[in-house]
Amino acid sequence: MEMPKDYNIEIEKKVQKKWENEEIYKFIENSDKPPYIIDTPPPYPTGRLHLGHALNWTYMDIIARYKRMKGYNVLFPQGWDCHGLPTEVKVEEIYNITKSDIDRKKFRELCIKLTEENIRRMREQIKSLGISIDWSREYITMKPDYIKKSQTAFVRMYKQGLIYRGEFPVNWCPRCQTAIAFAEVEYIERESYLNYIKFKGDEKDLIIATTRPELLPACVAILVHPEDERYKDIVGKEFTVPLFGQKVKVLADESVEKEFGTGAVMVCTFGDKTDVHWVNKYNLPVIKAVNERGELTEVAGKYKGLKTEEARKRIIEDLKKEGYLIKQEKIKQNVGVCWRCKTPIEIIVTKQWFVDIKKLLPKVREVVDEIKWVPEHMKIRLLNWIENMDWDWVISRQRIFATPIPIWYCRDCGNIVVAKEEDLPIDPTEKGYKCDKCGSTNLEPEKDVLDTWMDSSITPLVITKWLEDEEFFKKHYPTQLRPQGHDIIRTWAFYTILRSVALTGKKPWEEIVINGMVLGEDGHKMSKSRGNVVEPDEIIEKYGADSLRLWASNSTIGEDVQFLWKEVDYAYRFLRKFWNACRFAKMHIDNIDELKKNRKVNNIVDRWILSKLQKLIEKIDNDLSNYRFNTIVNLYKFIWHEFCDNYIEMVKYRLYEKNDLEAKYTLYYVIDKLIRLLTPFAPHFCDYISEIYNIDNLHFSFPEVNRELIDENAEKYGEIIKNTIVAIRRYKANKGLSLNAKLKEVFIYTEDEDTYKALNLGLEDIKGTMKIEDVKIIKGKPELRYKIIEIIPDKSKIGPEFKKHTKEVMEIIKNADEETLEKILSEGLKTEFGIIRREHIKDVKRALFVEGKEVEAVNIENVLALALVKL
Incomplete structure (x- = not known):
């Protein structure tokens, strides 16, 4: 092949086409090479890759290519985690409908159509990055074969007693109108008000401080610290909730913060996790004041139907009018929001399906330690998350486009009917079933669906052919690597370990490599609102994928880039x-x-x-x-x-x-x-x-x-030859000569034995490279008078004392005679800045006049490689 004169990024498309046609990255099932399987992250198909994807996939591809070159049979699949609320919302926008307007099956078909188009676009973007994926191993969570495995995992865990249904408080997103797991709750800081509110008592009033007065209708108790002297005389007494009239008792609990607010806290059902804990601990009643749409319920009286934000304003106004609001203080607080839409969450009581995490945690901790974590400190992040877990994982969602929960409820005997594995995949809303207890076909199908993490947390099993090829699965599970971002350690990493423990009793992978996030040029997280977003396509179009990959490579694993x-x-x-x-x-x-x-x-x-x-x-x-x-x-x-x-x-x-x-x-x-x-x-x-x-x-x-x-000697001598040639080259450049300009004669003096030997070994290379007719290598130093005309500091090596006063010290050196220079080298340089010692100036160079001719800059520590040039 003839090589084009200029580098052109268009070669990338030709190379990608060749890779695709030749399928050179295909995993060979019966290979003698040791397997190396990468449990790749299945992204949510939005239709575009962002720069964080490009970073993560470049990391993965570097690993895959390196392992392939080191003799491994690499399985590098690509997956797509399809089931997500954003798809449902987008479909509603595109077709100007709501999911309740049309048949469930039809709505799901529209979601599938949109998802397939988004996958197609993202697939091409991944290919444009040059990612060495085996596309024959692509998996898509909305496909029947994947749904079958998700449902089978559900059925098996249910039969093991690891999944149950119950009515409990859950995190609820009013906008998405679905339950979400604690791992899906993000926390943002916002400014709010701490409201000091008077509760009337029989003998005296009590002031409590709260940021959520809209939950007053759900207030079921007041708590104080047992050692708080201010309240010891009121423990056990009742006070009346302002505006709403219910009487609540004062209880003493050591978890109350005496220093916050007034030290008296109202318990509402439910303001946060602490409320849930206290309600369970003291067997308090549950009053549902906020519904699934984020509106106040009938227990709120005239405030019924108001969204929580509006209800808060109206209740505060009425508390002022009635004389119950004593004062307000501005406060910054961390508010839990839905990770998808950033809407503040509510805690409400609903019937949901849960994974019993507590049963699995001991084995999970054991497995976490068996896995190699890169960087190591990321393991601590997961273990800290585990230690603070006190709720089970809610896995049911109130949506349509997701894996159906294969369950029916018998209307005749109340039995929960679970689908048989041989009947999976199945949608209970589309197919009848028979009660395995009483034989009735009068069954109510489960309309809730599985959390999307229930799909993606079995990826290491899916890519090793679990339930599909038992021999292959036994040979290749667990996988070798899980690469992922640090933002989903408590979700994807934790859930995958949990499910693998439940379904196999083993770890899912040998190693997990955690990457950071991409920041904009302004140093902040990329976001449209900041205007600092850069798309991978934009970079590839201008510089090519390899340049983008090289940028991504020059970063540290685990750190933001x-x-x-x-x-x-x-x-x-x-x-x-x-x-x-x-x-x-x-x-x-x-x-x-x-x-x-x-x-x-x-x-x-x-x-x-x-x-x-x-x-x-x-x-x-x-x-x-x-x-x-x-x-x-x-x-x-x-x-x-x-x-x-x-x-x-x-x-x-x-x-x-x-x-x-x-x-x-x-x-x-x-x-x-x-x-x-x-x-x-x-x-x-x-x-x-x-x-x-x-x-x-x-x-x-x-x-x-x-x-x-x-060859250590070859390296040492080669460096001397290289540096000598560089010095002569720089001389030519300083004199305005071309590099090919011929020099008649060059004398090189040195007192160093290794330098003398190196210069003689490289004599022909020095002459030939620099176009010199004759080079004389002389041991010793020239008997010549000279003066300094230029000082050239090597800033990477000179000491900090010299750097601090570079200009002044260089002037002193420049104007010094030979005797003064020798003194400086032996005793240091005494200046008003202190003594600048030999080690601080040893890499300063000087240029000389020799017999009236300017010669190349040389090191002042000795006369190494002094080029005496005669034109």
């Missing part, structure tokens, strides 16, 4: 730089089959790059095995600087003037290994170059370290 356009631009320029280097090399590489054969390398510069390359291979290999994706920085530095800027420049003369076979061999060897190292990060670029260079087995062969090529 800030998106910066300049980093994507740098990645693109890096690929263009490497492209140009590969193109140059290809102009001189013809007989590739010959170059693939191992050969002995003698040239010191070749041995230098080969030795450094072996250490790079070892570093990248170790980093990728430990999920340190930001090792890409090591590749950046090596490819851009050592290979492109230095090595290629040092071998050009051998290629042009000598047609040197050893240089060609080394070039091909290095490019082969660098392309393989870069493949997990920038697979499109590497695949294309591999075609140009006829690199074998690219996606299934990671480079191995050749320890015979590691």
